[in-house]
Amino acid sequence: MPKDLQKKLRERLNTKELDASLAGGRYQNHKDLMSFPDCGHKELKYEKWTPIMKPEFLSNESILDQIRQKDRYIHVPYHSFNGYIRVLREAAVKPEVKAIKTTLYRLAKDSKVVKALITAARNGKKVTAVVELLARFDEESNIKWSKRMQEEGVNVIFGVEGLKIHSKLLYIESKKGNIACIGTGNFHEGNAKIYTDYLMMTARPKIVNEVAKVFDFIDRPFSPFRFNELLVSPNSMKSRILRMLDTEIKNANEGKEAWVKMKINHITDTDMVAKLYQASKAGVKIDIVIRGNCSLVPGIANLSENIHCVGIIDRYLEHSRILIFANGGKPRYFIGSADWMPRNLLNRIEVLTPVYDEELQADLLRTVAYGMRDTTNGRVVDGKGTNAFVEGPNFRSQEELYNEYKK
Structure with missing residues (x-):
């Protein structure tokens, strides 16, 4: 870019001398380097660690019933994120499940999480998804899936003005006993392959009831709410x-x-x-x-x-x-x-x-x-x-x- 044009552009954008500026010919999406080919040099890549599917998620017994018996958890990416997907899919088809609520901060481009929520809505469940549109780098994916969920009958809430919703929550309302999942990371299949995060699944009434209350808090953030457990x-x-x-x-x-x-x-x-x-x-x-x-x-x-x-x-x-x-x-x-x-x-x-x-x-x-x-x-x-x-x-x-x- 010519110097005089760069100067005018800087003036219009109100940038300073110390602000970073890169030549236009440089590649800037360094995230793509994560999938760079090994060019035949396998020694340059980490040894493959296949995510482990915990036995309870492979069992023929209902995973929701197992959570009601004892708290369950996964620690991704050591454990497979498919364990959580199974929880969602089972909730989507079980007749006793009446409603599902979740927070969604980042969504994968081909989100199994959203597909399970859509299935639940099609099966007559009342599904609410609180989507954060201001999640850096994932705005496009979040907007796309939000529109798709709305088309399928999911109640999509776009957060709270002035309060970014960063919590990782799932609430399942069921006749057999309500269940909640609370995590440290995003419900995002891609993140779950490279970010270390815990996800706890519980039916403990005091915790589950307060997770439900958090969704009420999101709906009415300026109302007084008291939390004893969370x-x-x-x-x-x-x-x-x-x-x-x-x-x-x-x-x-x-x-x-x-x-x-x-x-x-x-x-x-x-x-x-x-x-x-x-x-x-x-x-x-x-x-x-x-x-x-x-x-x-x-x-x-x-x-x-x-x-x-x-x-x-x-x-x-x-x-x-x-x-x-x-x-x-x-x-x-x-x-x-x-x-x-x-x-x-x-x-x-x-x-x-x-x-x-x-x-x-x-x-x-x-x-x-x-x-x-x-x-x-x-x-x-x-x-x-x-x-x-x-x-x-x-x-x-x-x-x-x-x-x-x-x-």
């Missing part, structure tokens, strides 16, 4: 997490067991950072597996020496959010959609659910522990950008998790 933003999630951190501080001061183990994408909220520093100074041991932005600096004497952070860059993008609090020897476990950023805690509808199933609790604890031990792909987050590897014997957390799930 942590919901912008309602009360932030204040409740701060209170749980205060409990750890109190227990540490009293000589009781006090620690926090967590896995998260970003920590930038100043109140959260300040509270973590306060907890560290009180003696609370804090382990964090973090993928992205981290505004706290671990390892500072008399401030954050009890905080240890590890970032993992491997074949899968670490995306799940896990919070575990010692709670004086009676640990509390949570999973959900929210990072510790102002936008998540104040400007989005996010949901964290408590986890009561002991099998899932153990799995969450193992995932965080393995992440902290990762010496092949885990880097110490120290605020200095040194990116030093975690020290110790060779240990690759994602490979070890996959091998455990294969047993």
Whole structure:
């Protein structure tokens, strides 16, 4: 582009000298490089890890009945996302199912999730889909599927003005007992192949009833709603997490067991950072597996020496959010959609659910522990950008998790 034309364009667009500008001949959709051919060099590709279909999702017994008996979960991409698709498909055809409600943040181009919802609507179920049109990079797909669902009789709601809906929820109303699914990641087949995420399926009445209440909250966001089980933003999630951190501080001061183990994408909220520093100074041991932005600096004497952070860059993008609090020897476990950023805690509808199933609790604890031990792909987050590897014997957390799930 000629210099004078570029100058005029910059003036019209109100861009500055430091704003990025690339020559028009450069390819910019780097996401396509993920499917770049190996050109005959198989050694350049990761070994194929086939997603595991858990036995309960292969059983001839109704998966909805199995969820009513015991909480179920999948941890993608180690587990197959088809387990969740089976839940949706069964709900779409079961006569006792009366209604299905779900939040949809990102939708695949050939979405099995949407096809199951359409099938449910055709079978006379009352189906509601809350679609976020402002999900970056997926706007086109979301709009296309929204129109298709509307044509098929699905009640499509386009979120709430001023509040992006980022929660990952499914609610199934059934004569045999209602069911809810709460996840850390998108109901998106493509994401489920490369993002690590948990999805919990439960029939526990207190949790299920509050998931139903979240949909009422989405419909009437400025009405007062109180949640006892779920942590919901912008309602009360932030204040409740701060209170749980205060409990750890109190227990540490009293000589009781006090620690926090967590896995998260970003920590930038100043109140959260300040509270973590306060907890560290009180003696609370804090382990964090973090993928992205981290505004706290671990390892500072008399401030954050009890905080240890590890970032993992491997074949899968670490995306799940896990919070575990010692709670004086009676640990509390949570999973959900929210990072510790102002936008998540104040400007989005996010949901964290408590986890009561002991099998899932153990799995969450193992995932965080393995992440902290990762010496092949885990880097110490120290605020200095040194990116030093975690020290110790060779240990690759994602490979070890996959091998455990294969047993």
